[in-house]
Amino acid sequence: MKYPDIAFETMFAWVNRPRIMYSPGLRSEVGFEMGQLGGTKAVIFTDKGLVSAGIAEMVAEKVRGSDLALAGIFDSIIQDARIDLINEGAAFYRKCGADCMIAVGGGSVMDTAKAVNIMIGGGHEDFQPLADQAGLWDDAKALPPHIAFPTTAGTGCEVTNAMVVLDMNAHAKLSVTHPYCNCDVAMLDPELTVKLPAKITAFTGMDALTHAIEGITSTGAEPISDALGLHAIRLIYKYLPIAVRDPEDIAARGHMLIASTMAGMCFVNTMTGGVHATAHALGALYGIPHGLANAIMLPIVMDYNVDDVPERYMMIADAMGIDVSGKKPAEAAKMAVEAIVHLKKEVGLADTLKDFKVPKDPEKLKPLIDLAAADGQVGYNPHYLEEEDILKLYLKAI
Numbered sequence: 574m575k576y577p578d579i580a581f582e583t584m585f586a587w588v589n590r591p592r593i594m595y596s597p598g599l600r601s602e603v604g605f606e607m608g609q610l611g612g613t614k615a616v617i618f619t620d621k622g623l624v625s626a627g628i629a630e631m632v633a634e635k636v637r638g639s640d641l642a643l644a645g646i647f648d649s650i651i652q653d654a655r656i657d658l659i660n661e662g663a664a665f666y667r668k669c670g671a672d673c674m675i676a677v678g679g680g681s682v683m684d685t686a687k688a689v690n691i692m693i694g695g696g697h698e699d700f701q702p703l704a705d706q707a708g709l710w711d712d713a714k715a716l717p718p719h720i721a722f723p724t725t726a727g728t729g730c731e732v733t734n735a736m737v738v739l740d741m742n743a744h745a746k747l748s749v750t751h752p753y754c755n756c757d758v759a760m761l762d763p764e765l766t767v768k769l770p771a772k773i774t775a776f777t778g779m780d781a782l783t784h785a786i787e788g789i790t791s792t793g794a795e796p797i798s799d800a801l802g803l804h805a806i807r808l809i810y811k812y813l814p815i816a817v818r819d820p821e822d823i824a825a826r827g828h829m830l831i832a833s834t835m836a837g838m839c840f841v842n843t844m845t846g847g848v849h850a851t852a853h854a855l856g857a858l859y860g861i862p863h864g865l866a867n868a869i870m871l872p873i874v875m876d877y878n879v880d881d882v883p884e885r886y887m888m889i890a891d892a893m894g895i896d897v898s899g900k901k902p903a904e905a906a907k908m909a910v911e912a913i914v915h916l917k918k919e920v921g922l923a924d925t926l927k928d929f930k931v932p933k934d935p936e937k938l939k940p941l942i943d944l945a946a947a948d949g950q951v952g953y954n955p956h957y958l959e960e961e962d963i964l965k966l967y968l969k970a971i
């Protein structure tokens with residue numbers, strides 16, 4: 574396919590901060606890398622599932638075998654980065670006398686660690702007022718040393734300078750940004766991902782795919798992110814079904830981790846869109862895992878956007894290996910939507926929200942629609958989404 578004529582914003586800035594390292598077994602370098610950053614006593618942030626699966630220990634044993642002291646393991650993190658647990662995590666870090674952190678986990682763990690580091694770096698006691706500010710850019714300073722091992726592929730949280738936190742009082746997911754909150758070194762070790770169950774592999778892989786697709790089609794899209802997002806799509810479309818089918822396939826797991834990081838680098842610069850806006854609301858009000866909510870909404874929102882960015886969807890179709898030669902952009906764009914539906918079937922994911930008791934009654938859907946309409950990502954969707962558009966999208970998913 575020849576590169577189509579594609580317009581983009583005439584001015585943009587492109588940011589990527591962390592050092593990114595990749596290798597199966599890379600965790601053995603954690604002590605050295607933290608030493609390079611000046612850290613001497615680390616807290617590992619993780620969750621109980623990763624502790625019981627032995628994944629946290631795969632990193633902890635490498636810390637113990639190095640010059641880096643292990644101050645403690647904070648494993649209380651559950652689904653979503655909850656503000657109360659962020660506060661607990663900061664208190665734990667201080668009590669241990671730590672001077673650096675290692676996140677071992679998926680998005681909830683990595684986002685909790687980011688928020689804790691902001692509290693430690695800024696001397697804060699409570700994350701709630703910071704979450705309420707959303708953008709923490711004024712007088713922001715570099716934070717204590719921070720290494721992340723993503724154990725899903727994934728959220729891309731290892732490279733994003735934002736975190737999504739769950740405000741239990743407001744029943745809302747808040748997006749908070751800070752220029753230095755992401756880790757200093759993202760260590761991609763696919764051996765940490767082989768025990769991930771097929772279902773979670775599929776959810777998180779669809780999240781990464783959504784980051785790439787929305788990153789490429791957002792109103793902030795630009796050529797650098799296009800390059801990252803399109804290659805992420807190539808890798809995910811090829812390797813996600815393999816990783817779901819054969820969890821121990823290190824090549825597939827490795828490609829998925831790299832793709833997830835690339836998709837993170839893509840969308841953190843361009844933002845996402847209607848899929849993430851509607852998925853965040855579904856997560857906040859119905860507890861639907863983020864990746865699954867994205868997977869359900871992705872083809873529906875893409876279909877809604879087809880006429881707004883057909884050339885961009887044509888590039889996405891091409892990246893998924895669809896032969897678009899001789900096709901009109903709108904025709905190729907529809908093929909991209911169909912390919913997503915096919916991929917979801919292949920990895921065993923639901924098409925609708927029917928298992929989650931989301932009401933069909935528009936009146937009862939109002940809180941969900943209000944939340945999605947207020948989400949920071951909604952404004953980046955290529956088709957401007959009014960509340961009635963969001964209602965239509967949800968009704969197609971129920």
Ligand SMILES: [Fe+2]
Pocket residue numbers: 728780784849863867
């Ligand atoms: Fe996401």
